[in-house]
Amino acid sequence: VTWRCPDRRLEQVGLRLERLLATTDRRACLDVDPVQFPRRYTDPHDIEIAAVVASSLAYGRVAAFRPVLERWFALMDATGGPRAYVERFGPQDHAALAPLVYRWNRGADFVRWMATLQRVIQRRGSLAVVFPTAPTMGETLRCGIAALRDSAGAEPMSRGFRYLIPSPDDGSACKRWNLALRWLVRPEDGVDLGIWNHLAASRLIMPVDTHVGRIARMIGLTRRADDSWKTAEEITANLRRLDPEDPIRFDFALSHLGISGDCRSVYLSGVCEPCALRDVCVVAGNHASGASSIDSSTERQ
Ligand code: SF4
Numbered sequence: 001v002t003w004r005c006p007d008r009r010l011e012q013v014g015l016r017l018e019r020l021l022a023t024t025d026r027r028a029c030l031d032v033d034p035v036q037f038p039r040r041y042t043d044p045h046d047i048e049i050a051a052v053v054a055s056s057l058a059y060g061r062v063a064a065f066r067p068v069l070e071r072w073f074a075l076m077d078a079t080g081g082p083r084a085y086v087e088r089f090g091p092q093d094h095a096a097l098a099p100l101v102y103r104w105n106r107g108a109d110f111v112r113w114m115a116t117l118q119r120v121i122q123r124r125g126s127l128a129v130v131f132p133t134a135p136t137m138g139e140t141l142r143c144g145i146a147a148l149r150d151s152a153g154a155e156p157m158s159r160g161f162r163y164l165i166p167s168p169d170d171g172s173a174c175k176r177w178n179l180a181l182r183w184l185v186r187p188e189d190g191v192d193l194g195i196w197n198h199l200a201a202s203r204l205i206m207p208v209d210t211h212v213g214r215i216a217r218m219i220g221l222t223r224r225a226d227d228s229w230k231t232a233e234e235i236t237a238n239l240r241r242l243d244p245e246d247p248i249r250f251d252f253a254l255s256h257l258g259i260s261g262d263c264r265s266v267y268l269s270g271v272c273e274p275c276a277l278r279d280v281c282v283v284a285g286n287h288a289s290g291a292s293s294i295d296s297s298t299e300r301q
Helices: 008-023 026-030 044-056 062-078 082-088 091-097 107-124 137-150 159-164 175-185 210-218 229-242 251-259 282-288
Strands: none
Touching (some): 008 229, 026 251, 044 062, 044 082, 044 107, 044 175, 062 082, 062 091, 082 107, 107 137, 137 175
16 A cells, blocks of 8 residues: 555554554464354345344354354245345244343344345345435435334334344444445455445445444544534544545454453553554543553553
């Protein structure tokens, strides 16, 4: 990569992100990343449903939501894979989904979610077509969410069901939707799958959760304090200045720095000294200039 960013500080951030990406152990990270679920399939019809289902539960600890997804995907595979499962989904499948619970999502939410995807598939043929090309990814997402909510039926949405289909209009960063779009749109690179070729990787929005938001603040990609849609847009705008064609290609490495639990937003010598982002991180910078720190000999007690 040839770095030509007129903002010298941002250029330094780009160089360190490049290093972080190069030193991230992809194989080890994939073992604890929900993209492993869509990566089990080769048929694009299976992949898009697997991506939407897996990303919809990708909040909280991986160790907590992965067993739920494993049980759900076992049901799908027993019926011929995600697409066949959604196409044939009916009352005979409700009892098996009913016991599944993840935080505020209940089995009834999952039943409704499957029925919703089924209606979209019956009406439109695939999930891809309800996420059309648009001037911005926000517009693409709004169209997709509107189509899904239209297909959900008229009855009031439970909190858990609504949580499965957030919208930028609610102020949400829509991390899980942006994550699914990253998987489906970015070119195949051993992590992302690149099957939705009608959308451009250059328009993707960073999937911002607590981890990505706080690390982005520490390295100066945003000054915003919340993890909202506006913050996701601001982080993406800065990354787009580094790579206009593929601004969110650092997401996998950044998110796994957070998921690993090592980076805790305080200076820990054993973690921060070898960190690829150390030279552009305000926490490490404050430590170097004499601010307080936690010695690595006490950090894990
Ligand atoms: S230097 Fe330390 S606090 Fe900063 S991003 Fe790296 S691990 Fe996190």
